[in-house]
Amino acid sequence: MHNLTYRPLSPADAVALHKIVSHWSVVRQLGGWPWPASRAFTFGRCVPYARSDGFVWAVCRDGELCGSVAVTGGQIGYMLDPDVCGQGIMTQAAADAIDAYFITDATRLDANVWHDNPASQQVLEKLGFVHWSTRYEHAKARRLPTLSHHLTLTRDAWHGLRTAAQ
Numbered sequence: 001m002h003n004l005t006y007r008p009l010s011p012a013d014a015v016a017l018h019k020i021v022s023h024w025s026v027v028r029q030l031g032g033w034p035w036p037a038s039r040a041f042t043f044g045r046c047v048p049y050a051r052s053d054g055f056v057w058a059v060c061r062d063g064e065l066c067g068s069v070a071v072t073g074g075q076i077g078y079m080l081d082p083d084v085c086g087q088g089i090m091t092q093a094a095a096d097a098i099d100a101y102f103i104t105d106a107t108r109l110d111a112n113v114w115h116d117n118p119a120s121q122q123v124l125e126k127l128g129f130v131h132w133s134t135r136y137e138h139a140k141a142r143r144l145p146t147l148s149h150h151l152t153l154t155r156d157a158w159h160g161l162r163t164a165a166q
Contacts, residue, residue, distance in 0.1 A: 002089055006057040006096065008048035009068060013058050016065040018042040020081045027141045029117045030079060035141035055100070059093045069093045071101045075110045078120075091123050098127060098158055107155045114139065115147035128161040129153045 009017070021027050022037040034041055049056040054072035058065050059080070066089060067080035076097060080090045101109055111129055113120045129151035139146040 002087070002092055003062050004089065004093055004096070005060045005063070006069070006093070007060070009046050009056055009058045010048065011043070011046050013065050014039075014043045014046040017046055017058075017068070020065075020067065020079060023082050024141075025082050026079055028139070029114055029120060030141065031077075031112065031137070032140050035143075055097075057093075057097065059089070061089060067093065069097045071097050071109065074106065074108065075112070076101075077111070085119065090120075091126055094123060094127055098153070099162075102155050102158055109153045109158075111151045111153070112137075112148050113151065115149060121149065121151075124151050124153075127153065128157050130157075 018037060018039055021030075021033055021042055024035065027033045027035050027037065049070070049072065051072070053074075054070065056070040056072065057068060059067040059069055059078075061084065066084050067078060069078040069090070070076070076094060078090055078094055078097075098109060109129075111124050113124060115134075130153070131149055131151050133150040135148060135150070136145040137148045138144070
């Protein structure tokens with residue numbers, strides 16, 4: 001287990017988050033971030049999520065921002081600093097976000113992953129998500145239609161997975 005903490009994004013996170021989204025390897029896997037990285041766009045996202053349909057968390061390891069995880073509108077999304085990829089950080093952060101989401105009366109959580117992002121697909125599948133659709137969608141940073149896999153996770157499947165892991 002990593003020493004992760006979560007909190008709402010704030011203006012104090014803007015410089016660290018902008019450093020993360022200044023990597024093409026990160027932004028090319030996000031659906032709605034521009035490329036090249038825009039400071040104004042990043043700074044505009046570094047505010048607490050004020051809608052009632054979910055949450056956006058800063059993911060901090062040992063007190064330092066290393067990414068974000070969000071569940072909004074029934075869908076999970078995340079990003080991670082490439083310097084810490086492959087260490088299980090996002091698997092843990094996403095699992096914690098899923099736990100928080102399913103405390104509500106929600107029964108299903110969805111996710112999308114670009115066809116060329118096997119690391120993210122592996123995280124989602126490890127967490128119990130199953131594929132249900134594939135289609136082309138516009139990728140803002142890539143500026144072209146990109147093949148996207150759609151996955152879903154039910155509350156029952158999540159609780160079954162968590163129970164089996166105990």
